[in-house]
Amino acid sequence: MHSFRAHQPTRVSLWLFFAFIVLLVLRPADVFAQAANAGTVSEVSGTAQLQRGAATIPVTRGMPVEVGDRIITGDNGHVMVLLTDQSTLELSDSSNMVITQHAGAVSQINLANGVVRSFVNRTVGAAAPNFEVHTPNAVAAARGTLFDTAYTSNVSRPTFGNAHNFTDISVYEGSVDVANAANPTAFTNVPAGYESTVAGTNNATSPGPLGMTGATAFSTPGGPGSTGNITPVSTVPPPSCPVCVGPSTGPSTTTPPASGK
Amino acid sequence: MHKLTVRLTCSLAGFVALIAFATAASAQSFFDDIYPGFFTLQEPPTLNLNFFGGGFISDKYGDLQEGLQFEQSVTPYIGAVGRITGYQLWEGEGFDNPLNPGTGHEARLNFVRFQGGADFTLYPGTHLFILGGRDAADSHASTVEGDFSSWLFLHSLHPFNFSFSAVHNYENGVTSSSIDLQAIVRSTRKWIFMAGGGGAIYGGGFISGVEGQGGPDLGVYYRPWNVGVSVQAGYGAAHQYGQLSIYKQLTIFE
Numbered sequence: 247m248h249s250f251r252a253h254q255p256t257r258v259s260l261w262l263f264f265a266f267i268v269l270l271v272l273r274p275a276d277v278f279a280q281a282a283n284a285g286t287v288s289e290v291s292g293t294a295q296l297q298r299g300a301a302t303i304p305v306t307r308g309m310p311v312e313v314g315d316r317i318i319t320g321d322n323g324h325v326m327v328l329l330t331d332q333s334t335l336e337l338s339d340s341s342n343m344v345i346t347q348h349a350g351a352v353s354q355i356n357l358a359n360g361v362v363r364s365f366v367n368r369t370v371g372a373a374a375p376n377f378e379v380h381t382p383n384a385v386a387a388a389r390g391t392l393f394d395t396a397y398t399s400n401v402s403r404p405t406f407g408n409a410h411n412f413t414d415i416s417v418y419e420g421s422v423d424v425a426n427a428a429n430p431t432a433f434t435n436v437p438a439g440y441e442s443t444v445a446g447t448n449n450a451t452s453p454g455p456l457g458m459t460g461a462t463a464f465s466t467p468g469g470p471g472s473t474g475n476i477t478p479v480s481t482v483p484p485p486s487c488p489v490c491v492g493p494s495t496g497p498s499t500t501t502p503p504a505s506g507k
Numbered sequence: 508m509h510k511l512t513v514r515l516t517c518s519l520a521g522f523v524a525l526i527a528f529a530t531a532a533s534a535q536s537f538f539d540d541i542y543p544g545f546f547t548l549q550e551p552p553t554l555n556l557n558f559f560g561g562g563f564i565s566d567k568y569g570d571l572q573e574g575l576q577f578e579q580s581v582t583p584y585i586g587a588v589g590r591i592t593g594y595q596l597w598e599g600e601g602f603d604n605p606l607n608p609g610t611g612h613e614a615r616l617n618f619v620r621f622q623g624g625a626d627f628t629l630y631p632g633t634h635l636f637i638l639g640g641r642d643a644a645d646s647h648a649s650t651v652e653g654d655f656s657s658w659l660f661l662h663s664l665h666p667f668n669f670s671f672s673a674v675h676n677y678e679n680g681v682t683s684s685s686i687d688l689q690a691i692v693r694s695t696r697k698w699i700f701m702a703g704g705g706g707a708i709y710g711g712g713f714i715s716g717v718e719g720q721g722g723p724d725l726g727v728y729y730r731p732w733n734v735g736v737s738v739q740a741g742y743g744a745a746h747q748y749g750q751l752s753i754y755k756q757l758t759i760f761e
Contacts (some may be wrong), residue, residue, distance in 0.1 A: 438695060455661075456730065458632070477724070478728035482557065482574070486685065486750055
């Protein structure tokens, strides 16, 4: 005869069942959830690493990139990420960024150091994407454009006083609203062909022509931190100047004028 | 009365010391703001090459110039500059040799100008070149030259550039100057368009009084190639004239 007690749930079993129910109800969403896919690595060269949670792995071409991944490039590193909405992020050398949000038309990138070039894809007819690049001291918001964001710290620049960290926004297509992170409502609209700088706790400067205000950009010769300013006027006097004594000498004293000028 | 004088003197001395201290501190602060890292070598060092050429044509004479200017950075604010320029000068009939007056008419003169000196970055976008040199071939003059160029309101949609150049020729005693004011009309990803006006002034030596010419100018700069073109046309002592300048900038990070 079987014991009746063998079919009775024990107290321990009941507690375990209860605990399981509680865990199901109260589980943190991200414990079991799959991290959202942000895109894939379309190009990589030099040294580049991806941090996902506690793991650090080398970046390879075709590797999926998830929201929350941190990508770090070395001195010679260069990474291009194709996001799921066909926007692209191009990370320069010595840079460090995290894709903190990428869902639908909303994307947010946190740039901790270096330079990132963003090409924001805008589908014809669709709502304007909300694409933002955040640095420790600035926010750049774009609505379908091509622009660079550069963040440098522990440097000094002429005329910027005691500021030692700078965010430079260089706009190539479309326009970008730039603001200090501490004062996001006081933004400056930077049109294509111009650049702006957020220095320390200051508001964004008025836009100046690309390559002329000392801003760092993706294509700045010498890489981030260098200021390869262009000078779109010649530093050499025009051709008339060194010899512009010609007409003023008047008719020669030794040769009769032939045409009576 | 004596005590009051001493007290006043002490107060005045204290006030002067305070002002002097504040001024010194302010000056130091201003210097640090404008020239951070003034005494450090530029890192990375750069070699800037500027290839240039152009021509001038008028009723009375014409010339071509072509050359290379190279600048090696020393500090972020000082660079060592060298410039080699070749000139071909065509004179109108019956005019004396302007390079060496009194030697008669020469239809064509060719000479090379070798110059060396320094470039001082006085402020972001503001440069002063001081150059000395000597000519070779049809000219044997020693020259001294100062070129000043300043971009104003760089953090605006339409910054403008003021430039002034003066070169003194010790052989004919003439000082030739050019002056120009240009504003950026439009900046795009690849192009910069400029418009303004300028001209040349010359005097001294065998020139009686001051002469010159001037007119409007237009400029365009293509960023991907770092190439610029500037044209100017106007009227003056040489009657109608036209002028073209082309330049290509190249920066090498060492």
